[in-house]
Structures are given as structure tokens and as C-alpha cells.
Amino acid sequence: MEQPSSGPNRETTSATDIVVCALWFGVLAGWFEGGMELAKRRVPAPDLICVTTVVYAALFFLISLEFLVILRFRPEAPVLAAEFFFLTFCSGLVWERFAFAPETQQMLGRTGPVVAAGAALWGFLRYRRGIKRLQRRTLPLMLGCSLVGGLAILGGEYTGEQRALARLPNPAPESPNVLVVIVDTLRADHLSTYGYSRATSPYLTRLAEQGVLFENAVASSSWTLPTHASMLTGRPVHEHRADRETESLDGRYPTIGDAFQAHGYATAAFSANTALFSRATGLGRGFLHFEDYLQSFGAAAEETFFGERIEVHCYRLGICRDIPGRLSARDINIHALRWIERTRRPFLVFLNYLDVHSPYEPPETPARGFHTRRPGKRVWLDWQPELTPEQLQGEVDAYDSGIAYVDEQIGNLMEQLAERGLEKNTLVVVVSDHGEGFDEHGLLTHGNSLYRELIHVPLLFRWPGKLPEGVRIGTPVSTTWLPATLLQLATGRAEGEIPGPSLAPLWQTGARPEDFPDPVSELSRVDFLPPNKHNYGPMESVTTAEWHYVLGAGTHEELYRYQEDAKEAHDSAGTPEGKAICKKLAQELAERRHSTSAAMGISGNGAQTTRTGQGNGQ
Numbered sequence: 001m002e003q004p005s006s007g008p009n010r011e012t013t014s015a016t017d018i019v020v021c022a023l024w025f026g027v028l029a030g031w032f033e034g035g036m037e038l039a040k041r042r043v044p045a046p047d048l049i050c051v052t053t054v055v056y057a058a059l060f061f062l063i064s065l066e067f068l069v070i071l072r073f074r075p076e077a078p079v080l081a082a083e084f085f086f087l088t089f090c091s092g093l094v095w096e097r098f099a100f101a102p103e104t105q106q107m108l109g110r111t112g113p114v115v116a117a118g119a120a121l122w123g124f125l126r127y128r129r130g131i132k133r134l135q136r137r138t139l140p141l142m143l144g145c146s147l148v149g150g151l152a153i154l155g156g157e158y159t160g161e162q163r164a165l166a167r168l169p170n171p172a173p174e175s176p177n178v179l180v181v182i183v184d185t186l187r188a189d190h191l192s193t194y195g196y197s198r199a200t201s202p203y204l205t206r207l208a209e210q211g212v213l214f215e216n217a218v219a220s221s222s223w224t225l226p227t228h229a230s231m232l233t234g235r236p237v238h239e240h241r242a243d244r245e246t247e248s249l250d251g252r253y254p255t256i257g258d259a260f261q262a263h264g265y266a267t268a269a270f271s272a273n274t275a276l277f278s279r280a281t282g283l284g285r286g287f288l289h290f291e292d293y294l295q296s297f298g299a300a301a302e303e304t305f306f307g308e309r310i311e312v313h314c315y316r317l318g319i320c321r322d323i324p325g326r327l328s329a330r331d332i333n334i335h336a337l338r339w340i341e342r343t344r345r346p347f348l349v350f351l352n353y354l355d356v357h358s359p360y361e362p363p364e365t366p367a368r369g370f371h372t373r374r375p376g377k378r379v380w381l382d383w384q385p386e387l388t389p390e391q392l393q394g395e396v397d398a399y400d401s402g403i404a405y406v407d408e409q410i411g412n413l414m415e416q417l418a419e420r421g422l423e424k425n426t427l428v429v430v431v432s433d434h435g436e437g438f439d440e441h442g443l444l445t446h447g448n449s450l451y452r453e454l455i456h457v458p459l460l461f462r463w464p465g466k467l468p469e470g471v472r473i474g475t476p477v478s479t480t481w482l483p484a485t486l487l488q489l490a491t492g493r494a495e496g497e498i499p500g501p502s503l504a505p506l507w508q509t510g511a512r513p514e515d516f517p518d519p520v521s522e523l524s525r526v527d528f529l530p531p532n533k534h535n536y537g538p539m540e541s542v543t544t545a546e547w548h549y550v551l552g553a554g555t556h557e558e559l560y561r562y563q564e565d566a567k568e569a570h571d572s573a574g575t576p577e578g579k580a581i582c583k584k585l586a587q588e589l590a591e592r593r594h595s596t597s598a599a600m601g602i603s604g605n606g607a608q609t610t611r612t613g614q615g616n617g618q
């Protein structure tokens, strides 16, 4: 079908021209973004370029359908020129996002891509015939290169995994399996296991009765990337620096996966939080097998610049209710068990469940749902939406229902392990990366403060016959010490490169709580936060047995006696007693901030005394 164009050259435009133009720009944009991402983040995930290429080709093809419709009904309109302008503008946005520093991007805004698209349109109108010919001739080659390159990358990743598995040293006899379940965004105080009024977690309560539960586990930050990086490297945030400033974990420090591989373990991770617990953020280091954004088109699209923005707009417009491609805990269990069945050696497996993350959409109605009502306004992207008490309660109901669902799925997973004869020889850990806010301090969701609701997380260990049963430990501990603990329990050795301390002495030898450093949490940059009374800059906090001290931008102090004031409603920083404690804890934070794990002498061999406030009965 050839349609005449009213453009200056009086060329005809066919449907093929429209589609070819879209795919040509799509493949180029995908190559560019994927290449820039890999160069910038330096992560071992070359399939990222396959994702961006496929997603942009598909996305731009969908855009071309609009132009095809216009061409069908307004054949005299300059449809191809309009498409060329629009796609150059879109490509310009991608170029601007990845080629320039954030300050330059802010300065250029959309003006830069508009000017670039205008210049391109001028060239197109002048050399229309040549450009069409160029696109028609080069597109088959580009698609062919993408296909061959994609197959080579994916095939290379598969064979690389097989070769790496074959190269592993022999594991020690009787090496246990290790399974870590990270329930993303799970605050401890919404679990009945931790005293919540609703029966959200009966299965976890049973699991805790069979092992060791930490009542006062504290996350290293209040959002996914830095806390996962800490749980993989054993390092605090200021040391591994996988936070908003670097946006990914670099290869400076070995991970728990590296350490377990050295002991002959097959290592794998299965993530539902594909945006942050993924190879694209550097958290895949040490895992021989990692299932993240390749699991669904929605998850893959979310990895791209345009995909992420489209998702946000769709959510704001109410077109979609959930995170596109979100995998349920049930899906994650199926994928992990499939891999475990194939693996004929001891394994270290990390799972990430995203079911209780906002938007709160329990994937299935659990037997014990609390999903009573769902008033209009939804919470996801806003930290401070104005919700009525009924709307807020509706969100809490849905969040709690998600917890009940996850609790059931953890129960199912344990049954599946038992059916495969793996229960006794598998050390199981359940933990969360951070909590969630429900307006306790005027904020919702997470990553925006270091209050208790965001950093107090569940942590429990079960290993039948090897760990004591029904032990509950109240000592404040950091989830940053998880890898040193796993390594000591599984291998009997504490590796120097994974700093500790290991938590095991707390139940093995009755180590003194005061021998453990106070857990520190950090939120390095919060200048993206909308203006509000809590936006006072980078934050740190330290949790002692009695106090929770928060320091904002090095000057703003808050102090809470959290054991009695669980909601942290009464700030003691201004009282005479509080001022003295603030001074001590500020000094402790300063010492910790300027120390590395090695300099502090923390190793996996046990505890290190850095607890300055402990001697004061805190």
C-alpha cells in the first residue's frame, strides 16, 4: 500500500516505511542505552543490552501503530516526517539521560531533545529519499546482528554458568545447604511472631519455635539496594557505597556468594525485586545463577529508561494497579526449587519476595486475609499523600494480607524442602531488607527516613538438630552481620574478607551482648525527598539496647527510648539526660563513619567491642 505524501519531496509513504523507521530507531536506542548502562554500572550482566534492544524495538513498534492509523485515515499528512521527528525526540531523551551528568540533564530539560529532533527533521526533509533507503538497507543487518549477538550473549551466560559449576572445588562432606528468604519491605512489628495483634504469621512463629529468633534486628538502611548490598558483603553502607550516589555495588569487596563458591557451593538468587536486587545493580556478584529481569517482559521493560517512566504514568493514570511483571512468592519458590532439583551439590540460595511491597496487591487471597476494604486513593509513588484514616487503614489491611500470603508461601516452601529430603540439612534464614512506614512520622513507604518502622526487621534461623530451638535473643544486631554468620555456621570458618561479627556466639556460647557493636543504619542522600519537616539531609542512626539515636545532616538530633516508645513519638534529644546521651552516640557514629570494617578489627571470628554507650546502661 503506497500512500502519497504532501511533504516537499512528494514522496510516497508506505506502512513498511513507518514500521522500518520505528524498528530502526528502536534498535539503535536499545543498543545505546544497553551499552551505556553496562559501561556506566560495570556490572557483569551483558544480557542487559538484549533487554534494552528488545524492549525499545517493541516499544517503538507500538508507537508506529499510531502513525499507521494516521496514515490510513489521513494519507495526505506528512506522517513519516512526524514519526521521524517524534522518534528522534524519544532517542534524544535516552541520549540525554545516559550521556550527560544529572546537572546537565536538568539544564537541558526537554529543550535539548526537541532541538536535536528539529535538526534531524530538517535533515530528513532535505534527504528523505536517502534516509529511507539507509533505514531499509541497514535494518535487516541491525536485526541480524541483534539476534546473533543476543543468542551469543545468552548462550555464553548459560555455558559460563555450567563451566563455573564444573570448576568449583569439592565441598566438605556434610556441608549444609543454606536458604535465605528475604521478604522485601517487611517490618517486624506487623508479624504476630513479633507480637502484632493480627495473626499475620503463624507459620513463621512455628519456624521461630524450631530455631533462633532475633527480636531486635536492624537493617543497614531503609531501602533495598544498600541493605541487600550489606547482607551480601557484610559491609556498612558508607563502606560498600551501593546507595543513591553510585546506584550499584562495585567489585571492591567479595560477597557471600564468592566466599561460598570457594567452599564448593553452587550459588543462586531468585528475585522478585528485579529493579534493585538484580545483576544490573551489581548484586549478582558471587551468584552463579541469578534470575531477575529476564523472567518476564514487564520486569525487563522496567529495567529501561522509557519502560520505567511508562510504568509510573500508567500507575498514576490508573491504567495498571500493580508492578508490571511482579513475580509472586509462589513463582519464586517454583523457580528456586526447579534449580535446586537440578543442582547436585550443596547450595547457597537467596530468595527475594516482593509481595508486601507497595502497591499492596496480595497475589492470591490468603486463607487469613485482612483485606476488608480498599478506599479510592492508592499508595505507591507518593511518600506524603493525604489519606483519610479509612484509606490508610485500607492500605494497612492490604499490607497485612500480603504478609499472611507470604507466611503461607514460606510454609509451602518448607514443605517442599521436606518432601525432597532437604529439611534437615538446610539452614533456613528469614529476614527482611527494611520495613515500611504508615504515617507514623508523616511519611509512607520507605527510603525516606530511619525511624524504627523502617529499620526494625525480622530475623530468624532454623537448622534442625544443629541450632537450639525456641531461643529468642534481644540483643540489638545488624542484618549486615548475616553473611559472616552464614559462613561460620555452614563452613565452620570465618573468612576475613567477609567482616562480622558472626551472630552465632550469641546462642552458641552465650557471648555477652556488650561485645557486639551497636547496629548502625545510614541513608546517604535524601535530597530527592519533597520538602517536609523530616528532610534535613543525609541521615545516620544507631540502636543501643535502650536508645535509638537519629542524626540528620550532622546536626539534627532525635533520640527515642524505643522499647517503651515503639512508635518513636517522644523525642528525648532536648532533655538534659538526652543531651548527654546524644553527645556520646554522635561520637560513636562519627567513629564508625570514619572506620572501615578492617580498621575496626571486625572479623568473622566473633565480636568486636565498639559499643561506646553500652557501659552507661543503655
Ligand SMILES: [Zn+2]
Pocket (backbone or CB within 6 Å): 184, 185, 223, 224, 225, 273, 433, 434
Ligand atoms: Zn526493599
